Amino acid sequence: MLATMVLVGLLAGAPAAQDAKRPDVPIADFEGPDYGGWKATGEAFGPAPARGTLPGQMTVEGYLGQGLVNSFRGGDDATGELASPPFRIEREHLNFLIGGGGWAGETCLDLLVDGKVVRSATGPNRDPGGTERLRWAAWDVKDLQGKDATLRVVDRRKGGWGHVNVDQIVQTDAPKLPVRATRAIALKDRYLLIPVKTGAPKVRAKILGERGETLRDFDVELAPGEADFFAFSDLAAHRGSTVTVRVDELEDPTALGRIQQSAFLPGAAEAYKEKHRPQLHFTSRVGWLNDPNGLVWQDGEYHLFYQHNPFGWAWGNMHWGHAVSPDLVHWKEAGIALYPHEYGDWAFSGSAVVDVKNTGGFQKGDKPPIVAAYTSTGRGECIVYSNDGGRTMTEYEGNPVVKHEGRDPRLLWHEPSKRWVMAVYDEGKNPDRQSIDFYTSPDLKAWTFGSRLDGFFECPDLFELAVDGDPSNKLWVVYAADGKYKLGKFDGKTFEVVSGPEKLVFRHGNFYAAQTFSDEPKGRRIQIGWANGVTFPGSPFNQQMSLPTELTLRMTKDGPRIFAEPVAELKSLRAGAREFSKTTLEPGAKNPLEGATSGDLYEIELAFRPNGAESVELDLRGTPLVYDVKRQDVVCKQVRTFVPQVDGLVTLHVFVDRGSIEVFANGGRTAISVADLADDANHSLGIAAKGGAVGLERLVVYPLRSSW
Known part of the structure; x- marks a missing residue:
């Protein structure tokens, strides 16, 4: 393996030799039972520092000790300010940890002198996805030494990433110096194996091509020593070239030296045989999984696309993983089907269909294409298509096809109206509204708003079932991530509820964001859900899917109700x-x-x-x-x-x-x-x-x- 490594300091300005020994002057570490002399106003900060992650928040990482400032108290719509007592600037730099929203003037840490903002910093996040990790930042305040100042943590933002996290504010003559580490690797094998240590500092890594183009861009807990497992990136298309792995902020640059090449996937002999590996339920070979996406059948294969972090045990880096099965029981992974458009623009949930009539004009060859819709977190609802059985996806050049405040498009063909339907979660400017919106299209490209059904949250599904198998007596089912559903009539644009005002439920426990298969060859309505919260500590994989079940609609004394039974194919085990x-x-x-x-x-x-x-x-x-x-x-x-x-x-x-x-x-x-x-x-x-x-x-x- 040919490799070179280069280390570059990103922040200029080393302290003068005579000042290097001056001790740091702590301003706040937020480890006490309250904010001390800091004054909180509004609701976002509460009476005391947070002790890590708050309810409803993604896991907060990167802070020191037990406490930090976290304005997610009450959710993203809470606002407020937290102001420090005055202090004198006595060193050349201010170091601090910051994360959360990236809204200038709205989710920020401000330094004020004479009541005016002279320095300001925000977190890194503005689009859905992202990470709650705090990272070091530093202000050069040489010109302000000797002046009296105050600090102010600001949360004026409502909605997505409407909060800020701050910790460990210190005056220093030795600012934190993020280290850029790069390593050039002459690719002779298909895979790069990336050592992962769950709980290690999370860094942003890039794999760059020979022209400097970005091939992969992701967060990873790069192992500083022995790895818990190896994530892998398939770079078969780039064999014979030299790629560069770059990490802009790395505490231990030698970690890049532990990246390996391999012609084979790691741990082939032990794969799927680990001590805690489920043997009946689908799990990904390595990494995190959640929502099933794009469940569809074509030419003897059931396709299970799913939300996937291929580079870590926890949620993040949302790609679409892909597995196929001849029988809904025996699954084989088929690689990454859908990569994020770019870092921070993640591939969130969606669905897939077979465009049998080639209404979109995407077909190449004799076989109809698989067409998928997904949420690009930085753009909106997007269309991709595949002419190789879902192994690779091509972006429709007119993306996004729907742009709104929402996510998780579900595609289906509505035969009576001869139109495609997209059922998609929408929350507008008010997250409390929570609706499923229905759009229609003749070609999967141009979409027209049809109607709205309030009261449902994310990951919708929409399908028709016969009551007790009677084809002359059918009802439509609409449900969302929590599995609660309503029955009604659907004309291709509007859903008319007939089951009453209350939602119905048939699933309980660790079950979320389920989806049913399109184009199932036996005409069955087969459902798979994410068994959320089924974790496997110490393993290279995390989370699992539920068993596949066949849904039927049967008359009961309470009216028609959904029943779910394990698919008959499970008897083969x-x-x-x-x-x-x-x-x-x-x-x-x-x-x-x-x-x-x-x-x-x-x-x-x-x-x-x-x-x-x-x-x-x-x-x-x-x-x-x-x-x-x-x-x-x-x-x-x-x-x-x-x-x-x-x-x-x-x-x-x-x-x-x-x-x-x-x-x-x-x-x-x-x-x-x-x-x-x-x-x-x-x-x-x-x-x-x-x-x-x-x-x-x-x-x-x-x-x-x-x-x-």
Whole structure:
């Protein structure tokens, strides 16, 4: 490997030799129980420094100690000021940490002399995405030495990035000197392997081509020593050239020397076999994932695009990852499908369809293109298309096609009106409004506003289902990220609600931002959601998808309701069966499931009549799943939800994986997902009746094989 490394100081002006030994003069570190002599006005700052991240805020990083100034108290719409007591400028520089919004005069730290602003600094962020990391900044104040001054932290901004974070203000003769580190690498292999240490200082890294063009631009927790894992960047198109890796602010420049080349992906032998890796649910090989995007079927492949940070364990750097499957069970990753337009202009959520009639004119060759819509955080709603099965995406030159205050476009073809529909979250200038807006288009390029449905927040989906399978009796379903839905009629422009004013719900627990597949070949409505909050500390991957489920609309005593059942393809993972049906389970009886399976992956089908029992309790590798007979509730960890008996019978369909438990009750009328990183050594499985006998109509345990 050929490489060179260059280090360049970014901030000029070293102190004179005679001044170098003068000690720093701290102004504020915000570690006390209150602001001390600083005076807060307005609501944004509260009575005391924040202790890190505030409710509803992305993770705040980069501050020192326990406390900092954080004006996100009350959210981005809170405003206020925080003013210091007077102090005398006694050194040549002021160092400080700053982050948050990048709005000059609105989210800033000001230095005032004689009541006038003489220096001002903001955070780096103005567009959706970004990071809450505080970074060092310094003011040269040589010309102000000996003058009396005050500092003022200002938050006058409402809306996105309407807050500022400040910490560790110090007078010094030795300003913080960010170091630019570069390394030239002659590429002979396909991948650059980038060492990541979760929790290390986050830096912005660029990979530049031979002409200085940006090939990749991302945040990464570059490992200063031993790496937790290696992220990777596919640079196959640039083999044979020399690329330059550049980091503008790096505490340990030698970290660049740990970047490696490889013809193969890292850890090939261990991939998908790690100790905590889910074996039934999709996870990305490395990095973070969240919302499923662009679920679509074409030519024998189910495509799962998803929100993905390929360079870190936590949220950030939003790309579209891509995986394909022949059967919704066995997934194979297909690389990055959609890169951010540029740093800070991230590829947020969206959807995909197959343009069978080539209405957009994007087709090249004999196969119709996959067309996707996504939110470009710096531009608006954008269209991309693929003529190679989603492996690469091309930007439509007329982007953005819709520009508004919102995100997460969902595309579908409305056959009666012969138009494309885009259902997209919109919040206008008022985040409290929260609506789904409907646009129409003949060609996926020119879009016309149709109508608005208030009361839904981000990641909408829109589709039609037959009630009890009757094609003459169909209703449209609209829902958003929290899974709550309404039923109605849709004419291609306007959604008319018929299910009443209250939203309906069928999913509970760790489940968010779900989407259904377009163009499903069997005509089924298949849904996958993000199992948000299912984490895997110490692993190279984080978060997982839910199991794929088939949605149906069935008539109940309360009216039509959605039911969700695991797709039939999951049965292919069964590795035998142990049955204990048609028996009575007495209180205190020996556990009939003892020894039923020795593995950590299994499926349970249970149908029981509570009779006189107080509860029925399953032991799932040490996690209790309880049916409370009196309340008719299912309880699993933090989730409790109503599951009424149907003619005296309760049915539970349970899947146990290494990181989670999913339960489908009463034929899927209610579905539950909970995070459950079980003890590796605990393979217990049990069932018990409490307070009375229980009639077990059906009890079957299926040990399961890995889907990998």
